[in-house]
Amino acid sequence: MSDYSALLSSVPGILHGFGDKEHLLPAHLQAYEATRPEKKQVHGTRIVNVIQPGQNCGEADGFITSTPGILLAVFTADCLPVIFCHKDGKEVAAIHAGWRGLIDGILEKMAERINHSGDTANWFASIGPAAGNCCYEVSQELVDDFLQRLGLPPSLISPRHRHLDLAAIARAKLHALGFAGVDQAGSCTICTEAPAGNGFKYTSFRRNSHQRAKDPTHQGIRGRNQQSGIIIL
Known part of the structure; x- marks a missing residue:
């Protein structure tokens, strides 16, 4: 069963949802998949204004539109x-x-783009399923980098x-950027059953990598990432 934001569900005239292994793209968004912009996600910060269905966005990780009928969706694992x-x-x-x-x-780049023509105080944001602090173990060097660069409380950045x-x-960033409301849908992609x-509810790159390390014949996740999307009707 796909995940939904209680906050965004209150907004008229849109459809949204966060995918999982059963429905990589939430079922009620699948009819609009052909309108989704073409893009290559590269873990960057480029934001693209989308003005037509199927638009070629090149390398980008953020998308914004005021045009009805275009599905904005991102792949995650x-x-x-x-x-x-x-x-x-x-x-x-x-x-x-x-x-x-x-x-x-x-x-911050998305907030900057929104504030060009509007105000984040009139926007809602919803965070979807991702690796949780229960499972997302990283190097101490990366934790230290976050602590040094973000200026957020250590207990928030790295509770374990x-x-x-x-x-x-x-969440902390979105609140600081002035969004009117922020919520979260879904749970940890690594351990949620x-x-x-x-089996597991979500596709997980990290879990899959651990499984493939133990068994090289284990199927990879290429082409099986879940999608999270939103569209103006």
Whole structure:
């Protein structure tokens, strides 16, 4: 079962959802898949204004549109998907934020783009399923880099030794950037089990890498990343 934001569900005139292994793209968004812009996600901070269906966006990790009928969707498999919507449902956005994009400022870039013609105080943001602090173990050097560059409380950035809390970092940034409301949908992509107890709920790059290290014949995740999307009707 795909995940939804309670905050964005209150906005009229849009559809949204966060995918999982069962429905890589939420079922109610699949009819719009052909309108999705073409892009190559590169863990960067480039934001693209999307003005037509199927637009070629090149290398980009953030997308924004006020054009109805265009599905903005990002692929993830442990990284953070974040989708955005103006309170009136007339403009939407989506970003892919791994640790690189998060530390390099993709959320700030999106806020800057929104503030060119509006105000983040009129926008909502929802963080989707991603690697949780329960499982996202990294090097101490990376934790130290986050501590030095972001200026957030150490207990927020790394609540457990050598573990990052990507979602908490994103929430803190989004609140500081002045978004009207921020919520989170879904759970840890690495350890969350499927509701029926049939394996795991989400595709996870890290879990898959560990499985392939033990068994080289284990299927990779290429082409099986979940998508998080939003569209103006």
